[in-house]
Structures are given as structure tokens and as C-alpha cells.
Amino acid sequence: MTPHPWSLWRAQIAAILRIEIKKTLLARRGLWIYLLAFAPAVLFWIHAGLNLRHGRICDLGRDSLVFAAMFQFFYLRLAIFFGCVGVFMNLFRGEMLEKSLHYYLLSPVRREVLLAGKYLAGVIATAAIFCSGTALALAALLVHVPRSAAEQYLFAAGGLSHVFAYVGTAALACVGYGGVFLLMSFLFRNPVVPAALVLVWESMNPFLPSLLKKFSVIFYLQSLCPVPAQLKGDFSFLAIVAQPTPAYLAVPGLLLVTFAGLLLAARKVRRLEINYGTE
Amino acid sequence: MSEREIVFENVSKFYGEVLGVNRVSLTIPAGITSLVGPNGSGKTTLMNLMTGLLRPTQGRINVLGVTPNQPDVLFRFVGYCTQYDSFPRGMTGYQFVYSYLRLHGKPDKESAEMAWHALERVKLTDAAHRKIAAYSKGMRQRIKLAQALSHCPLVLVLDEPLNGLDPLVRAETIALFRALAEEGQHVIISSHILHEVDAISDQVILLSSGYVVAEGQIHGVRTEVEDHPMQILIRCSKPAHLASRIFDLDTVVEARVHNDGKGLLVRTREPERFYLMLNRLVVDGVDLESVAPADDDVHSVYEYLIGPDGGSI
Numbered sequence: 001m002t003p004h005p006w007s008l009w010r011a012q013i014a015a016i017l018r019i020e021i022k023k024t025l026l027a028r029r030g031l032w033i034y035l036l037a038f039a040p041a042v043l044f045w046i047h048a049g050l051n052l053r054h055g056r057i058c059d060l061g062r063d064s065l066v067f068a069a070m071f072q073f074f075y076l077r078l079a080i081f082f083g084c085v086g087v088f089m090n091l092f093r094g095e096m097l098e099k100s101l102h103y104y105l106l107s108p109v110r111r112e113v114l115l116a117g118k119y120l121a122g123v124i125a126t127a128a129i130f131c132s133g134t135a136l137a138l139a140a141l142l143v144h145v146p147r148s149a150a151e152q153y154l155f156a157a158g159g160l161s162h163v164f165a166y167v168g169t170a171a172l173a174c175v176g177y178g179g180v181f182l183l184m185s186f187l188f189r190n191p192v193v194p195a196a197l198v199l200v201w202e203s204m205n206p207f208l209p210s211l212l213k214k215f216s217v218i219f220y221l222q223s224l225c226p227v228p229a230q231l232k233g234d235f236s237f238l239a240i241v242a243q244p245t246p247a248y249l250a251v252p253g254l255l256l257v258t259f260a261g262l263l264l265a266a267r268k269v270r271r272l273e274i275n276y277g278t279e
Numbered sequence: 280m281s282e283r284e285i286v287f288e289n290v291s292k293f294y295g296e297v298l299g300v301n302r303v304s305l306t307i308p309a310g311i312t313s314l315v316g317p318n319g320s321g322k323t324t325l326m327n328l329m330t331g332l333l334r335p336t337q338g339r340i341n342v343l344g345v346t347p348n349q350p351d352v353l354f355r356f357v358g359y360c361t362q363y364d365s366f367p368r369g370m371t372g373y374q375f376v377y378s379y380l381r382l383h384g385k386p387d388k389e390s391a392e393m394a395w396h397a398l399e400r401v402k403l404t405d406a407a408h409r410k411i412a413a414y415s416k417g418m419r420q421r422i423k424l425a426q427a428l429s430h431c432p433l434v435l436v437l438d439e440p441l442n443g444l445d446p447l448v449r450a451e452t453i454a455l456f457r458a459l460a461e462e463g464q465h466v467i468i469s470s471h472i473l474h475e476v477d478a479i480s481d482q483v484i485l486l487s488s489g490y491v492v493a494e495g496q497i498h499g500v501r502t503e504v505e506d507h508p509m510q511i512l513i514r515c516s517k518p519a520h521l522a523s524r525i526f527d528l529d530t531v532v533e534a535r536v537h538n539d540g541k542g543l544l545v546r547t548r549e550p551e552r553f554y555l556m557l558n559r560l561v562v563d564g565v566d567l568e569s570v571a572p573a574d575d576d577v578h579s580v581y582e583y584l585i586g587p588d589g590g591s592i
Contacts, residue, residue, distance in 0.1 A: 008384045015381035023368055099365035105332060106361070106426075107382035108354035274332040275294065276363065 009113045016104070016117030017124065024087055024125035033086050033126075036079040037133035040070055044140035051144045060145045060153055064162070067141055068227035071134070071166060076173050076221050077202060080130050082195070084177035087126050089191040091118040091182060092269070099276045111269045119182055119262065126174040134170045138163055162226040169224045172254055176217035179258035179265075186268035220245060220254040282344035284308050285329060285434065285465060290338030292324055298489045299324040303338070305484065305494060307467065311460045313476040314469040315577060316486030317585065322469040323362060325486070326436050329467070330359045342434060343465075355383070358427035362438040364419060366411045372422045373398065373407040376429050383430055397429035400455065402448065416443035424452070434465040441470060453479050473578040483577055487585045501575045507583045508532045508546040509575070511553065514568035518543040521565050528556055544573060 024030065044067070051058055095101035104114050142150040142159075153159035184194035202218045213219040222228075223245040245253065285307040292299035300321040314322040327333040328340055331347030345352050366375060376397050380390035398404045401421040406414065411422060420443045427435060437456075441449050456479060460466050470476050476483065483500065485492040493500045501509070515521055518536045522543055525534045530553045533546040547553040550572070557570065574580075 011384040011386075012382055015378060015384075018381070019367060019378055026369065098368075099363050100367050102332060102361055102363055103367050103379070104382070105350065106330065106354060106359050107379060108351045108384075109382055110351045113351075271334070273334055274327065 009110070009116075012109050012113050013117040013120065016109075016114065017121045020091075020118055020121030021125050024121065025128070030086060033083045033129060036083055037129045038136065039079070040075060041133050041136035041140060044137045045143075048140045048144035058145055060141070060149055063141050063145075064153075064227055065229075067137065067166075068225060069229040070137075071169075072222060072225055072229040075130075075134065075170070076218060079133070080126070080170060080173040081177055081199065081202070083126055083130060084122075084174060084181050085191055085195045087122045088119075088178045088181035089185045089194075091122055091185065092272070093185040093189070093191065096274075096276065102274050105272075105274060111272065112266045115182075115262070115266055115269045119178060119265075122182070123171075123174050123178050126178065127171040130170045130174060131167045134166050135163070138166060158226075165224060165226040169221055172224065172251065173217070173221050176221065176254045176258050179261035180217060183261040183265045183268075186265055186272075214245075214253065215257070217254065217257065220250040220257075223247070223250040285343065285467075286339075286341045287325075287328075288339045288341075290328060290335045290340055292328055292333060293336045299333075300328070300486075300489045303491050305491060307465060307484075308482070309460070309463050309465050310481035311456055311466045311468060311479050313480040313483045313577070314467065314486060315473065315476055315483055315581060316492075319488075320486040321489040322486055323438055324489075325484075326359070326361075326438050326467065326469065330354075330357060330436055332359075355430070356433040357436065358430065358432035358434070359436040360423045360427040360438060360440050362442075364416075366419075366422075369410065369412075371408050371410055372403055372414065372418075372425075375411055375422055376425050379426050380429055393429055393431075394425075397425040400428060401425045402451070417445060417448065420444055421448065432464070435459060435467070437466065437468045439469055441472060441475060449475075473576075473581060477577040480577070483580075485581060485584055492584045493580065497577055497580060498572075498575055501572075501580050502550075504580060504583045505548070507574070507579075508548045509550040510573035510579075511545045511547065511550060511570060512537065512542055512573040513545060513557075513570050514542045516566040516568075525557075528553065530556065 092101065095104075105111075109117075142153070145153075150159075154163075180198060181191075181194070184198070185191070188194045202216050205213055205216050205218050208216075224247055228244070244250075285305075287303045287305040290303045291301050303321075303325065314325060316322055324333065328335055329342060329347060331350055331353060334348065340347055342353060342357060345356075347353055367378075370378070373394060376394040377390050380393050381387075383390075385393070395404065395407075398407050401424050403418065403421050403425060406418060411419065414422065420440065424437070424440060427437065435456075440456075441452060444452060453475065456466050456468065460481065468476070468479070477497065480497065482494065482496050484494045485500070493504075513521065518541065522534045522536060525531055525543070525545060530547045530549040531545055532548060533544075535544050536542075537544050545553070554570070574583075
């Protein structure tokens with residue numbers, strides 16, 4: 001008896017996830033992604049360790065501003081960005097280069113289901129890495145302040161919601177950048193080109209008119225960050241300040257941008273041919 | 280459209296400006312069909328088109344009533360052992376076959392049973408839990424075969440499946456193909472080893488530079504090659520004596536004593552008529568051991584149609 005398509009697709013996606021998550025998380029060539037993801041946490045833990053050792057008490061308010069700047073200018077714009085380049089650009093393109101994609105294409109899996117499975121695997125793997133990195137860095141922030149101050153921050157000053165917001169934003173960044181780079185992997189053979197293009201576009205975001213800002217991932221992600229980080233420097237006067245989008249619009253907006261990217265990628269994957277010789 | 284055959288209708292495939300195959304029209308029935316041709320003749324292209332890994336530039340393909348652009352339907356009954364020697368990273372032989380069956384949507388237990396069965400068929404159970412990266416060329420070939428066979432397909436497409444196999448496994452694999460063909464399956468093989476093709480094929484498709492040069496049962500293909508008279512080897516006790524009689528026949532183009540001196544090699548344009556006349560010619564004192572075509576095989580047909588320097592064969 002032929003199973004119902006949805007239950008079949010669910011089973012097939014689960015099978016793809018089992019292969020892909022393991023492959024992404026355990027790949028030796030993906031070590032640099034762990035370095036990017038956990039570097040801030042390591043720095044924050046060193047900072048916490050040194051302060052604890054010398055009996056110094058930190059200003060949690062100032063530290064949280066430092067964290068906000070680190071999260072928005074390094075973590076979202078560089079660490080997660082390049083981490084997603086490394087993972088999502090390789091989901092199909094990497095397998096074409098390794099000449100192993102036919103393993104999937106010779107199975108009775110709809111190409112769209114394969115795309116969904118691989119994309120989900122990428123999101124789960126990158127979100128697991130970068131959300132852990134975010135949570136560890138936040139833990140380091142709280143570990144070297146007096147326990148009462150930490151409890152006060154978490155439970156009375158909305159700190160817990162900040163933690164969820166940062167971790168959630170990191171996960172959404174993986175969702176958004178994942179969709180963009182998966183699409184890019186079908187449009188470009190060399191990952192450096194799309195990565196550079198998207199990086200320039202995302203970096204220009206503060207200087208773009210309000211309407212254009214909305215066609216970027218970083219715009220929605222910054223709107224979700226609980227502590228705003230201001231752009232400083234010689235060109236900061238050029239920045240166009242747009243009202244942050246509320247979460248109830250930012251999250252669907254980001255998902256919509258991602259979904260549009262995945263739809264285009266699905267069109268591409270349907271026409272995908274195995275022609276390893278030309279890769 | 281036939282639901283029992285594989286049909287190519289005027290199929291062409293171009294890679295940019297480079298020709299893959301051109302205007303191929305074929306009907307492949309059940310049994311073992313061999314694709315024969317030099318490197319670059321279009322064998323793999325034809326197989327990739329049949330399995331949807333490539334899309335035709337023009338024309339239509341139908342595999343037992345299903346078009347190759349429906350992989351979710353096609354690969355329920357098609358297994359393809361490709362020539363690509365790359366595997367998903369870090370997998371053991373068992374995981375390779377098991378995961379493939381899970382991709383079919385089969386439950387855990389059924390996938391495990393079918394995977395072990397397939398591994399048994401290719402005699403790879405001992406190495407099942409070793410990483411494929413540590414496999415020899417022959418073992419990699421066998422694990423690909425196990426994957427292609429694992430879901431009991433009706434159509435088995437095998438690109439150079441005997442490459443790297445040792446003689447014993449090679450013989451067992453050929454026997455397996457034979458058994459599958461006798462069960463009514465389509466087994467489509469590309470091979471460079473012509474004597475093996477000859478031994479196992481029910482029909483052959485000869486390809487050269489992207490064109491189908493000939494197709495059908497090898498005997499039928501041979502009789503159509505009119506430029507080259509049929510060679511018949513007559514094993515007998517007095518070949519020279521028989522030769523003198525045979526020269527009188529108008530159907531004979533050439534007759535010469537075989538190198539070993541124990542037979543006569545005859546070339547004729549009308550083999551059927553020659554066989555009839557031969558009965559009348561057998562004279563007292565000549566013991567006839569056997570009469571058999573000497574160039575009614577893939578190798579000869581290949582040489583006549585494609586040439587002795589056809590690629591790397």
C-alpha cells in the first residue's frame with residue numbers, strides 16, 4: 001500500500017536529516033564554524049574567569065551593552081553569516097563537487113522534499129551551533145556578577161526574555177541566511193561571489209533607505225535584538241535610522257523572505273542535472 | 280506508451296555545443312541489454328537520461344510508462360549503479376544501503392532486513408560495518424550494486440558494473456544479472472569487456488559518437504552488416520580437401536585453412552544457403568566436427584561497425 005504523501009515525505013525528510021545533521025556537525029572541514037561560533041563565548045568566559053580570580057565585580061549593564069554590540073556586529077553579521085555560507089552553500093554545491101549528490105537523486109524522493117530535508121538539516125545544525133555559542137556567552141556574562149544581581153537581571157529586569165531573544169535571533173539568523181545561501185548555491189558556482197555580494201548588501205543596510213532595508217536579513221534580526229547597538233565611527237552620520245520593526249512583523253517578514261528564497265531554490269532543484277564533469 | 284518497455288523517442292542531449300547523444304530512438308525490452316561503444320560514445324549519457332539525472336535537450340523518454348522527471352515514482356522500480364565512485368562522507372557499507380532504503384520511506388526494521396539481504400547478494404556482509412572509504416575498488420563496486428539492487432527494482436541500470444571485480448565475483452555477478460533477467464527484469468549494462476557482453480546479453484545497443492549504430496539481438500545485427508561477409512569456422516579432419524570442394528560454391532567469397540590446420544575458415548554472403556549446400560558437399564573421408572559462425576559476436580560486430588580503434592576498447 002502506498003503511504004499517504006505527507007507521511008512518506010515526513011519519513012523521507014527524517015531520513016535526510018539523519019544523514020545530513022551528522023555530516024554537518026561532525027565534518028572536520030567545518031571546524032572553523034565552531035571556532036566562529038564559540039570564539040565570543042571563550043572570550044567572555046576568559047573575561048569572567050579573570051574577574052572572578054581578581055575578585056573584581058563587573059557592571060552587568062555595561063557588559064550587556066558590550067554583548068549587544070558583539071552580537072549584532074560580529075555574531076550576526078560575520079559569525080552566523082559565514083557559518084551559513086559554509087553550511088548552506090555546501091548542501092548541494094558541495095555534494096556536486098564531491099560527486100556524491102546522485103546518492104539522493106537516485107532515490108524516490110521528490111526534489112522539493114530533498115531540498116526541504118537538506119535545508120532543515122542545515123538549519124538544525126547551524127542553530128544548534130550558534131544558539132549554543134550565544135547561550136554560553138550569555139552564561140559567561142552572568143557568572144561573574146553577584147548571584148543576587150544576576151537573579152535581579154534575569155527575573156526582575158527582563159533578562160530572561162533577553163536571553164530568549166538573543167538565542168531566538170541567532171536561530172532566526174540561521175533560518176534567514178540559510179535560505180539566502182541555499183538559493184545562492186544554485187545561482188553561483190563559486191561561493192565567494194554570492195557571499196561577498198550579500199555581505200556588501202547586508203553591511204550597507206544602515207545606510208539604505210527604509211524601504212530597501214526591508215530586503216535584507218539583518219534588518220529583521222536587528223529589530224529582534226533586545227538591546228540596540230549603535231553604529232559608531234566616521235560614517236555613522238550617514239546611517240539612516242529606521243524604526244525597528246516589531247517582533248510580530250519582523251519574524252513573519254524574515255520567514256517570508258526565506259520562504260521566497262526557498263521557492264526559487266525549489267524551481268532550481270527541479271531542473272538540477274548531474275553533470276559532475278562541468279563542476 | 281508501453282508499460283513493459285523502455286522507450287526513447289528521438290532523444291538528443293547536448294552539453295552546450297557538445298553532443299551527448301543525437302536522435303536516439305530505441306525500445307528496450309526485458310532481459311539483459313548491453314550498451315557497447317568507445318569512451319565518449321554516449322553510453323553513460325543514455326543511462327543518465329533514462330534515470331532522470333540528465334534531461335534531454337529534445338525528445339521523450341519513458342521507462343515502463345513513467346517519465347524520468349518523476350523521481351519519486353521512477354526510483355521505486357529503477358535501481359542505478361552509476362560509474363561515479365564517490366560516496367556520502369563517513370558512511371559504512373551497511374549505512375550506505377540502509378540509509379538509501381530509509382530514503383524510500385521504508386521503516387527501520389524493513390530497511391535493515393533489505394539492506395542485509397542486498398549485502399548478502401553481493402557477498403559483502405563481512406565488510407558491512409567498515410567505512411566505504413576503506414573499501415577496495417571491487418568492494419566499492421559491489422556496495423554500489425547492493426544499493427541498486429536493495430529495493431528489488433524492475434529495471435536495473437548498471438554503468439560498467441564489472442569494473443574492478445575479481446574473476447570469481449565477476450562470474451557470480453554475471454550469474455546474478457542472468458537470474459534477474461530470467462525473472463523478467465530489465466537489466467541494462469554498459470561494458471567495455473566485449474566477450475562478457477557477448478556471453479550475457481540478450482540484445483546489444485552499439486553506440487558511436489552519440490549515435491546508435493546498431494541495436495537488437497547480436498545475430499540479427501551481424502546479419503545486417505552486409506559489407507563484411509559472415510565467417511564460418513568448419514572443424515573437420517581434412518580441411519584442405521574440403522576447401523577444394525567449397526571453392527566451387529558461388530556463395531563463398533573466401534575459404535582458407537585455419538591456422539591450427541584443423542579447420543576451415545569460410546567467408547560467405549549467404550550463410551543460410553551455404554549451410555544447406557555444405558550438407559551436400561560433405562564427402563566420404565571428411566569427418567565434420569562442428570560448423571559455427573566465427574564472427575557472430577559483439578567483438579566482431581563492434582569492429583565492423585565502429586572500427587578496431589574505437590576508443591579504449
